[in-house]
Structures are given as structure tokens and as C-alpha cells.
Amino acid sequence: MTEQLPPGLALQKVDERIMTLNVGPQHPGSGHMRIIVQIDGDYIVACDPDPGYVHRGEEKMAEYRNYITNIPHLERPVIHDSCNVLYPYVLGVEELVGIEVPERAKYVRVIASELNRCIYTMYWLAIYGIFLGHSTMFMWPAGDRELLIDLMEKMSGARVTHAHFVPGGVRNDLPPNFEDVCLRQVNYFEKRIKEYSAVFYDNPILIARTKDTGILSREDAIRLGTTGSVLRASGVDYDLRKKEPYDVYEELDVHTNVMKEGDSYARSKIPWLDMLESCNIIRQALQKMPKSGSVRTKLKPNPKGKGLNSVYKRVESGRGSLGCYIVSDGKTEPYRLKLSVGSFRNLIALPYLLKGEKLGNMPSVYWSLNYWPVEADR
Amino acid sequence: MADAAFLALTVITIGSAIAALELRSLIYGSIALMGTLGGIAGFFFLLDAPFVALFQLAVYVGSIAVLILFTVMLVKRELIFKKIEDKRRKFAGIGLMLTIMVSLGAVFIDSGIKTMTTDEPATNFRDIGTDFVTYYWPALILMGLILAGSVTGALVLAKREDVENDQRVN
Amino acid sequence: MVGELAGNYSTVVLMFGFAIVAMAPALIISRMISPRKRSNPVKFLPMECGQVPSGEGRTHFMMQYYPYILMFVVFDVMAIFLYAWGSSLLEIPKIATLPMMGFLGIMFGAMAFALYQSGRRRIW
Amino acid sequence: MSSNSEKPDADETPKVNVPSTAKKSELPMFEKSISDKIVEKFGDKVEVTFVKEDRVGIKSGKENIHDVAEFIRDALHYDHVESVSGVDYPQNKEIEVVYHIGSYSDSSLARQILVLSTSAQREENPIPGNDATRLPTLRDIFYSVEFHEREVFEMFGVYFEGHPDNRRLLLPEDWADLPPLRKDFAIKGR
Amino acid sequence: MSVIAPKFKLSEFIKSLLDNVFWTVLILSLIGIPAVMMVLFFIEMPVINGELLTPFLALTWIADPSRILPIVHAFMATDIFRVMVFPGFGFAALLAAGTIFVERKMLAKLQLRVGPFYCGKIEGILQLMGDGLKLISKEIIIPAKADKPIFWAAPVLFVAAAAAFVALIPVAPGWVVADVDLGLLGVFAVIGFFPIITILSAWSANSKFPFIGGIRALFQMVSFEIPLILSLLGVVMLTGSLNLSEIAASQSNFPWIVFLPIGAIVFFITMLAELERIPFDLPEAESEIVAGWLTELSGMMYGLVQLGTYLKLYAFAALFVVLFLGGWNGPMVVPPFPAEILTEGIVLGPVTANIPGLPLFTQEMLNGTLWFVLKTVGVIFFILLPRGVFPRIRIDMLLNLGWTKLIGLAFVNIFIALGLLYAGVLGPGGLQ
Amino acid sequence: MTNELIDFTLVSVAMLAIGIYGLAVKRNFIRMLFAVEIIINAANLNLVAFGRFLPHSGGQTLALFSIAIAAAEVAVGLSLIIVAYRMYQNVDIADFRSLKG
């Protein structure tokens, strides 16, 4: 597997048997991107992903806004994982500005982050279901996701774009009685997603369809620099919550789910196992959280970074490691802000996995990469 | 009623047979060929041979026509609509056709089958099945061998031989 | 009398014709009452996911499963031959099943070979 | 309005910070050893920009970047690039390209990010791909930089020599303006 | 209500209705009656039972059931009635429409949502009508390079082929459009047309996705036709008949599914594949090829294809019922008509009501239809259910399944039938 | 009309003549296959017609065999077309002269 990989799409000779299909951007199986697929009969000869249809220049926009007003903008790429996408930015700004976060706020952040990871994964799972032609698997996650959206709404006051994390903590304290409601709904949520195994994860048709398709070996997963569920499905035990614990993750018992197969079934099962793990983490965090206390350190209205300084923070988001590289030149705006997102890093595996695959495997392999086009385009 | 059906079927069959050979597009030609085959099936119905008629529909229209259609679609589009023929050859062919039609027709009309009619009941289709396994059983085995040989031969013929050069483009 | 059995089958053709006669007006009425705006030529391009169509819509294609169609032509004949035998099974002696079993045996052999050949995807 | 309420937080900070300060005292040793290895090998050719908790910054000239990256991969067991960011410095007439390199296979390096930076010459009127803004590609060392370098190419105009597929990735095919993340590309109205 | 008609007044509404009635009556009496008279002047009226049928006589007959009934009976015996209404198109279309509604509501219930709700007040029962109106009023867009004659003809032919399939299905004893000796073989001949229509429709659109979808549909239908044909051979061997009515009548004691469960399972699976339903809906796999061979069809053309699909669904479910579940056979549940009601009518105090419609159908026929419909609905339920719980499979898996597993199982079924027959369990002298 | 053998025979003759015309004139391999099919069908029609009018079940049986053989022939013939098309990128019979195996 260490031979020279095809450089993107460089078809020297186009046979007349080969048909070029534009999958996307207006296609039910592509999301906001285009995959140029060349097929020979039923087999994909080459594949060239063409993202950028939803590129909006978040990084450029961030250079014109101060550290606080960047918050509603930076969560836009992944609105249903908005807490996680803000997390590294907020951690980075805290280091740049030099403030500490109260203990309770750290727990609230962990809960919000885990809830958001579940919300994102449910959405991802719904789309994965519809990509495989399983309409029930679209409707159930889309409905059960509502339980957690309801929690997030109680917590932050918005259903998707929360804008909840700020440097120095979170925007507001938990509403009264939140712990009980959260525990009840999370327990029910866990019960619900366990039921998915009967119709989805243990379904023999699904297993036959996704097992042994798009196999990414451990070496390739490391070499291609994939992250998140793609990496863990290939047998690499790497979870930033465990390896580089931020906030209070080191006080919680986090279990990392790893599968050895590296096929699209494993890649699709890891997020589901992660959701079950998230439920555990939420329960632990609810138990260990200080019952009262401040949740936000007060900050000057326009915080400034210290001199010419750079910081690189990363967290484990729903799609894998999400890094934020902030360069500050002592002004109220960041000099340069770069989001290193899991989707973009996983995209590199797509041409590699799809080559020689059947056309029918294209949606399942593509979506099992846990790829979110909007986030990759930023 | 039966006469009208006979006339209609004659027109359909012969007309679509000509169309199958003469239409410019091969796809339309295949559709016309399906018309011919269906028309022959209609004649079989009129001849009280529904088993043969439905066999014709299921096998000829249902599978042979599909195969022909599929093969035609595999051919390049320019070729589907291309017409390769010679004017003089065509007129000679029409002459040949008319000669055969007239001479054979005259022979048949003059012969004794002109007055041949029947009022006997039609053959039951179960007799065919009985015939297969009793009187014609060697033919049935032979038939099996022919079919087996044809599918084997067709598969061996149709497979690609330039796999190493073509399949892996890179 | 020749042609008397055909009358039964004519109702199938009648049904076929009735469906055409009943359904064709639906298309015609729809064509009459629906809007027809020829403003934009892009509207009449084939679906290509929002891109300008490239290449030919009908290339010769999908050869990997071609052996299945070849097999279908032959085994369809076999299957309906079996009906000629199966429908008269109650009337023929038991010993007469043997030729049919021989026929089936030959076809099984051919089918095994054909399935082996068609399973080798790389050669198609 | 903020002066009053900062005091309780200031009281809280040492309490929260105890574990991390304890780590701070011992961990930079490890990072220091990493940077020492690089300095030992390359001497003056590289410059250690910072050694922080879990982060080591190395700056290298564009001539040595390939060798440094190879050394990082082979001797230090870093195996993938997480992010390639360009930073535009119009005053210095250079574009800095920063590689954040991490490791999956070595568990002792799981927390570590090696920040390898280099800089390319910046041109006032860039013609992406045809001017002096060039850097050697690291794709043959770290395969995972492929799309990241394409992104840097379209956003900053840094041409990576030896990259086999230097096409645009995110921007439209008919983008004819400046590379958009340069500082002189101004957003309308700001 | 207040939003839709803000100035609603009941009195004005009634007045407008009365106005309409008045003008209609006036125009009819002034123009219609003279026109009818003029037409009648030229037309020779038929003589029935020795009486000249005048319009007045016809009016009196409507009031007298004893005279109208023979005519209705005579009409119901004609082929036209059978083709258009009862076992034919109308009945099948009604069941197909019911199927669409049930599918949407059941799938919605399974997926914990509501389904059609607002159209038609009661659980969205008029949704189908709304959809039909929408489809018929939508613009029909034909791709510029399409092969227009084939493109136009394909949806109509699709419905027509499905209708020809429906014609072969017996619903009740004697109630079948085409009672033919070789009905089952006719079914095979008819379903051979669907791949042709599909591939022609796909080819004519001159677009990539329909072409791929059409070829997939062709492979799928063609590959599953052979297990389909073979799985039914067991029933034919045991009954010795290809007539569907005879096959249905032969199951008065036991349905064949008791003896041939493997054949029934194989037939059910091939049926799902022939119907292009999930998990075998590869020709319409929307995540790979946009909508398969339906991609370029718009407006009513799509509607017609859907109608044809559901007619086909009904026909296949009915075929399953006829072949394996005993057709119309079932315990007699319809009560016999009391003779006095037929002759004397129902006496409700001072009023005597004649019900002329009742004796139109015999008790056996109603009972048979009832059982047939019940069984068909049950089979349709099981056809619809996989859509909720299975994902779609891949084309190579599908072909592999059809050509190896299902054909093997079908042959097992044939040998089981042969063994049952030669062991004397079934057949002449056996159980049935 | 339908009660007379001669009518069916004449239709059969006409189709035979059309088939021979097609074989003689057309140079497209697929068209020639069509012509062969038409000829085979003419023969089948005669078989069934004679089997009906000289009441004997052999006519129908032979017609069934004939159709089955036609199916086999078409399968092989179309494979030949595929091979020839792959070799010459054409279906014109005149281009197949160098087909020597």
C-alpha cells in the first residue's frame, strides 16, 4: 500500500468506455460539493473531489473582527456542531489574552460540547441513512436529535447557532432544574440510539453492503493524516479528549472506541459508539459539576492579544481533531486565524478510497468519511 | 372478427419487418423488429397455438429483443443512425425480393394447400409437454446441449482480452 | 374452427388498449393546461447536477454485467421449457421425468460455467 | 465596569491552575529535548522560535525545509501534518508558511505539535504560479499536505515546486483577483 | 376559515347556490330538451322485450328495479365493464391509490412522524388527489436532445403493460378480465415488456443518470425474471394447470404456501426486485444516480409511471395471493341475502324501501372479493414494510443474489414439489 | 380467411422474401441479424400453420425448438458483434474482411 498514489486526477488517456459523472453540487448524494467521478462500467476509475461551493472566507472575515464578535461567525461552518467548532478558538483566545476559566464553566462547556457532538453525529447518521436508501434511518435520528436540541436550547437559548462559548467561560448559567431534565433526556436518548442497531447497525443488508468497502489501512490512515472516526476506525487509538485533555476531560473517564477493520462499516459505527460514550461523559460531568459558582470570567470589552504571538489549540470535534491557529499582533483583531478542520483533512482519503470501488459504494464511502462540506470549505 | 385481426396482423408484421430493415435508426429498427415478432405471436394465437405464442412473446420479445436492444445501445451513437448501403445493390435486392415473393407465392397458390382447411379442435398445450419428454426426448437433450454450448460460446467470445491494457487506466 | 381460442386472449389486448386510451388524455390534458415557458434553453438540458453537460449521454457502457443478459436469453428458454413439462406432469409417466432431469443437468453445468465466468468481474 | 468583578476571578486562578503549573515545570523538558535534537542536527540553519507546553516552534529557511521535514519524519517519528497555514507579512516582504506536524504512531508524541515554519518571498503583484513566491513541496515527505498546500497556493499564491497537482481547490476556476488571504486583498466596505 | 374567506355569509352562499340551480334548470329546459328531442327524432331506438325503448320508458325503468336489473346485469357481463370497472382498471387503480395512501401513512407511523395530514381534513386522505392535481398541472419538460416519440410513449406504455398484467388476475370465481388457459405464461410474457419500456425510456432521455438507471433496471428485472419463473413452477406442477383461476380454485383446502414455503419466499423476493422496491430500488437509487431512469420525467409523465408502478405492485401482490395464499378461498363471512328483502323490500314502519342494488352480486362473489382484497392488502403490507427497515443493496450483490441463491432455492422448491407429487402426498389421490 | 392455410403461407413467403432482401442488401451486421430473425420467424409461422391444419402437435413442438435455437443463435451472434465492434469500432460487415481469427 505504500506505492505512489495517483496524484489527484491525472487521467492520461480517456478511454471511450469511461464516462464522466458530475456528482454534485445539485445531487442527492454529494452535499455542497462536486465529486467528478470517472466510471468504467460499474467501477470508479478515478475521482476528483471539488469542494469550494460554500466557501465563504471565514478566515479572512475573522481578520476584520475582534475576538468577541468573531464568535457568531466562526460557528457558521458547522452550525449543528457550533460549540465544538468554537471550542479551540475560545481556548486559543484564552491563552492569548491570558484569562482563566471557572471550574463550573469548564463542566458546562464539556456538557455542551458533548451534546453538540451527539447532535452533529445524529445529523450525520441521518444523512448516512438516506444515502444508503434507508429512509427510517433518516427520520429517527432527525427526530431523536430534537431531544438534545431541546437541551441545548434550554442551556443556551438558541436551537442551532448557540454562540454560547466565550473566552472566559460560557455566556450564561444553566437554567434551574437543568440537571434533572438533562439526565432524563440523555438517558432516553441513549435508549433510543441503542435501538438503531436492530434496523441499522446489525442489519445484514447494511453489513453486506458496507463491510469490506473502501478499506483504509492503519498505515494509510496515518500517512494521509486522517482524523477522528476515520482514524479510529482504522485501528489508531487517538482521541484528543484522552490524549490531550482540554478543560476537565482528564477528570472524566473517557473511553476511546477503536475498530480495526477500516472499512466503511467501521467508519460508520465509530460515531455511533462515540454517541453512547458521550452519554456516559455527560452523566459523569453532571455528577461532578460544582453545583454553583461563576461560569464566566469577566473580560474587558475589547480584549487584546499579547504582542506578536501565535497559538495552536485543538479539540476533538464530531469530525475529528479541530485545530485553531491564531496569530495575534497585539491588536483587538487576530492577525491571522486558521481553522484546521477534520473534514478537510479527511477529504484527502476520498480519491484514494474510491479508486476501483463500485459506483454503488460511492455514497457510503463518501459519507463514512465524516465529511461536512461546509466545514471543509470554511 | 378473426379476419379483421388477421388483416391487421399481416399489415403490422410485414410493415414492421420492412421498417426493421429500412428505418434509419437502429433503435427504431429494433422496436420495429419487436413489432414483427409480436405480430408473429399474434398469428400463433390465431392458429390456436397460445403456448407457442406466449413462448414467442416471453422469449423473443422479452429476452432476445432486449439483448438486441442492449447491444445496439452499446454501439456508438453515430453508428446507430448511420446508413451504409449501395443504391444499385438495393434495387437488385428489391428485385430479388419481388421475384421470390411472386414465384414462391405462385407455387403455393397453385399447389394443393390452397384448399386446405380444417375444423378439428386445436392441439392441447399439454401434448407439447408430453411430446418433449416422450417422443422428442433426444431432441430435448440435444436442445440442452445446444443452449449450453451457445451460452458457453457467447461468454467466451464476448469477454475482453485487453484487460491489462485497458482496465487500469493509470 | 381455427382461431377460436384467440378470443380469450383478446381481452388482454383490450385492457392494454383501454389503458392507452385512458392514459394518453392525461398527458394531453396536462400538456394543455400546464405552463409552457421556453424562456431559458438551460431548462431543456439534461440533468447533470447543475453543471453544463459534458460528453455524450449514451455511451456504450456497463459491460461488467453483460454476461448476465446473455445468460438470461438462454436460461429464459430453459425456464419456459420447464413449464411445458411441469404443466403436463400429472399426465405423463414417472419415467418420462428422466429426460427432463438430463436436460436440467446439462443446463446446470452450463449455468455453473456461466456464473463462474460472470463472477470474474475483471475480465468484463 | 470590569474592575470590580475581576478580583474574585483572580482569587480563583491559582486554585484552578495548580495541576497545569505543576506540569509546566516538568513538561517543557521533553519539548526542549525535541528542539535540541533538531538544533543539534542542523545547527544554525534552523531557529527555535518557541518552546511551550506541548508545542515546539522551529523556523527554517526554504533551502533546508525539505531536509528538516525529512529529519522530523524519520528521526523524530512525527508522521502527519495537521494543518498548513500561510501568514502574510507585507512589511517583511515574506509569506510565512506554517506546518503543524503531529504524530499518531508514537504515543509519547500524542500531545505534541511541532510547528515548522518557513517563509517565501512575497511579491507585490503576484502572478500565482509564475513568480518568485515559491517553496519546495513537502508532499513527498508528508503525503497529508496535498490538499493543504493546494489551499495555500490558491489563498496566498505560494507555488509549491514539485507538488504534482497544483490546481485551485476552493476558489472558483475563474478567480482572477489577488490571492484572497493576502493582507492587501481588502474586503469590500472595510 | 376566516383567513380563506373573510366575508363569508351563509345566506349569500345559499342564495348563490339557488341561483346556480335556477340557471342550470332554465338553460337545460330551454336548450337541452329540444336538442335531445331532435337527436331522438333521428335515432332508431332499440326494442327490448318487445317494447320500443322510448325516453319515457327509460325513465320509468329507473324507478323500477325489476326492469333495470337485467340491463345492468347484461352490462356487467360485458367485457367493457370488466376491463373498465370491476376486476380491471378501476378496481386495480382504486387499490393502487389506497396502497399509496397506506404506504405513506404506515411509513410515517413507523418513522414516528405524521405523514400527510392537512389535505382532506381526515388524516390527509385527499393527499393523493392533491398530488395528482399538482402533477397534472406541472409543466412537462423534455430534454432538448431527447428522442421525443419514445420519450412520450414510454409512460403510457408502462401503464398499459401494467394494466395488461392486471387483466390476467382473477379476483373472484368467474371474475377475471381474461380467463385464459395459459394465464401464468401470459404473466411472464407481460412482465417481459417492462424492461424494454424502461430501457427505451432511459435511452431516449439522452442523459447520463437515466441511462445508468435504465441499464440497472434492465439487469435487475431481467436477472430476477428467471428465479421468478422457476419459483412458480412448483405450483404449476402440483396443479397441472396454467390457468390462474384453476390454480386459485385448487387451493380450497390448503394454500400452496403450506407445502411450498421456499417457492413463496423466492417469489416474494423476486417480486420486490421486479417492483424496484427497497431494498432493491437500485434503478432509482437517489444517492448514486439522481432518480435513475425517472430523472428526466416531469409532471404527468412521472405521475403515469408512478401509477403504472403501483398497478404493477397490486398485480404482483394479487398474483402472490392467487398462487400461494389461495386466492378468493376463505370461510364464508358475507351473510346470505334474506329472500324477503329482495322480493318485498325493507319495511320501516309505514315506508317500504326497495333495494335494487343488492342482487347484482352473488354471495360467493362478494365473499371471494372480500377475502381476496384482505389477503392482497396483507401482502401489500409486507411489500411496503421493507421500505422502512432495510437499506438498498448494491447491483453486484443483487445479481449475485438472484443468479446463485434464488435460482438455487427455486430449484430446491421444484424438487420439493416433485418429491411431494411422486410420494403421493399431493396430486391425484393425495391430500388435494 | 383465417380458416385457410394459404393465407398464413403467403404471409410467411412475404416475410421470407423480406428477410432475403435484407440479407442481400444490408451491410450492417445488426441489420443482417434482424433479417435472419425475420426469416426464422417466417419458418416458425409455417411450422405452426401446417401443424394446425394437418392436426398434429409436432408443428408446435418443432416451433418451440426453433425459437430456442434462435435464442442461442442470437446470443452467439450478438457476442460476435460485440467482439467485432471492439476490434474494428464498427458494425459494417465490409470492414470485417480481415477477421481471420
Add this chain to the structure above:
Amino acid sequence: MGTATGIIRALNSGIKHIAIKRFTLRYPEEKLKFVGDGYQFDPSAGVGIAGLKGRHMLFHDHCTGCQLCSIACEGVAEAIAMVKVPDQQKQNKKSIMPQIDYGKCVFCGLCVDACPFYALYMTNDYELSSFSKEGLIYTPAQLQVKPYVAQNSEIQITSRGATHG
């Protein structure tokens, strides 16, 4: 055999769900209940009070016209414009108050965080659709009105599944 049991398990699960209560919220008839009266902010403590970030509410007797909300919004959505109001308030010398364009507002609530005088809060009203773009611009007088909301539906978790009632 595993295949057969898997298929039967899937079918069984499907049939079982036909009997489970449906989850759908029938929106125009039922509306979700939220915590509290909406998102508010306590400048002295520096934290917010949980609640839905819906349409804003402006207290004319607290607003000083300091423009802090408008400045906070500048980097986010530029939805807040300061306009002159006719009524004279003692604390509001310039007589300017925020006017919010809900066609631009992203409901992040940063303006509420910026207000040091308890003048700007958010309410539970989220049904702001209008037929014209002008209808989305809320003047200070409109923002002063406390919205009427009838929201009472909550997620209930019963033995037959969760439902919105």
C-alpha cells in the same frame, strides 16, 4: 442463519415502532415551551440568564442611547441602527434608541451582553416573518411591546416513547 435472524429482527423492530407514539410537534397548533422569559443579562455579575434568544425587548426608561449594542452588532450582523425617538427620557439625552432589522439579525445576543443598563433583553417571541423587508425592521416603539406567546408543549417521555403530546 445470522442473516435470517438479522432480517427478522429488523422487521420486528419496524413493526414494533408502528405502535410507538409519534414524536412530531404539530407546529402551528402546538408550540414549544421555553425556560424563562428569554435571554437576559446581568452586567454586575457578568453572566447571562438562560432563556430563548428571540425577538428583543427594549426598556425605554433604561436606555441611555450609548450605542454599545450597535457597536457590538457591527462586527456580527450590522442589524442595529440608532434612530431618533420622539419621547424624551431623562437619562437619554440624545433621544436615540436601537432599531433592529430582523432581516439581518442572527440572534446571537451579543448586544444584550453589551448593554450595561438593563435596557435590552430578548424574549420568547420567534415568529417574526413578514411579507416585506420593511416589516422586519422593528422600531424602538415596537420593541417596547411585550410579546404575547402561547407556548405550552413540552417533550414528555412516556413508556410508549417520547412525544410532544
